[in-house]
Amino acid sequence: MSVDEKTVRRVARLARLAIPEERLAPMAGELNTILAWVEQLSELDTANVEPMTSVRPTRLPRRADVVTDGGYATDVVANAPRTEENYFVVPKVVE
């Protein structure tokens, strides 16, 4: 499997990364080098192998469904590039 410029453009869009036109071809080359290298995994027959979901068998801990934290909106927005009255401000998304 190899990627072309069109695929890079599509993946970049999915990843929300602006890639300039002139970088699409070099990036496709870089990605193909890496993909060709990981291709060696296909030498392995993994038909009867379970994919790893956790490095050790475990059950996620549970806790009571109660509020344990919060109530500091000022802290939450403290590092935001743009805020108004403890809200995040973004470009208009609804016409």
Next chain:
Amino acid sequence: MSDLLKLSLAEARDGLRAKSFSSVELTTASVKAIEGARELNAYIVETPEIAAKMATESDARIAKGEGGALEGVPLGIKDLFCTKGVQTTAASKILKGFKPVYESTVTSKLWAAGAVMTGKLNLDEFAMGSSNETSHFGPAINPWRRGNDATKLVPGGSSGGSAAAVAADLVFGATGTDTGGSIRQPASVVGIAGIKPTYGRCSRWGIVAFASSLDQAGPMAKTVKDCAILLREMSGYDPKDSTSVDMAVPDFEAACSRGVKGLRIGVPKEYRIDGVPAEIDALWEQGIAWLKDAGAEIVEVSLPHTKYALPAYYIVAPAEASSNLARYDGVRYGLRAEADDLTEMYERTRAEGFGREVQRRILIGTYVLSAGYYDAYYIKAQKVRTLIAEDFNRAYETCDAILTPASPSPAFGIGEKANDPISMYLNDVYTVTVNLAGLPGIAVPAGLSKDGLPLGLQLIGRAFDEETLFAAGAALERAAGFSAKPAKWWA
């Protein structure tokens, strides 16, 4: 006064307890040394005022006969750990100016034990790299040089600032994180010790996430015992990290004096890799002989899927990274590139804020997780991960720990590998299997290359058996008697 900085962490701790010197004296020496070593670019942020305040408070506690296990000891913190009110960037432009309003669990524990913060240490951007060259703030520089050759060498990565700061005697220890080798490889190429504990031993809460199923925090310090002292304080259950393990934390320091009599040390034949310099294999042979002389039994083991570990890692790690790094969107923190349209704002912010290697990994990760490729790449890689874990399980039927080289080469020059991602990725060839299987691994300084640069050896243990690694690591350290230090060329 700078002689104080030549002490090990254990010696500094004992001297503070005995009131041979104060934390203020020790911390002042450390802060001065840090200022004098700016050419190493080890620190992204220095925090001398915080250090002075913490040292004064430590001295007050020591005077009252109180104090924790690290009372008054100056440490450096990898700039991947959130520190309340102190800029935390992950060495990325996208987080420049970010001042967390909370403290990571691991650093909270260190401060609770009395440690003194000297500042935030340089790293590869989002811990993605093996040379520190992907840092937005420029690479940290290895204090070691090839004899009289002034070529600047990399300190390894991603915890390169941590490695450089400890090797240059600026601090007594530093935090690191290790996703594919980011503690062990830099420790190895600067001649210090470093341990990646078992996945789940240290809380990941408040550490900037790279690949969540692989990331673990751990200490880097001058000696194996120093790492043991630090790891005990960094470890422990944290309800805020659902993968943190609720398990007693052993006295790792005590384990350092156990010795290796009766231990079976495995030597995996698959770790003899074509193209690796002969001096790496020669040091490995020497390490085998040292442990044998110290009373260990050497057994050959097989880890047949070793060669597939790096390719599997370069699917799993970018996949998880692409997901974790989705949060950098110009809305909640960090950089924002203004645009009229929300999607365009996201795309421009991320293009401006992420460096080249990070963008490459986000794209690879997004690609392997995208519709139609998920099974072929991601599920395949997770299956290979199972095979690698099974390799270790089989090996541990006949041995208690495994000895390998830690890094495939000594430190290389800045820029020497920067344009070839795959050759850069190969730096983790000995270390990455450990992350994929969630096991602990320790790097121990063991010798010098023909150019006079440090080389390390790695011991890999069973899950949650760091004690055996400290026992065998300390034995290896005693046998190697590694005492070389870099000649001071900075400032």
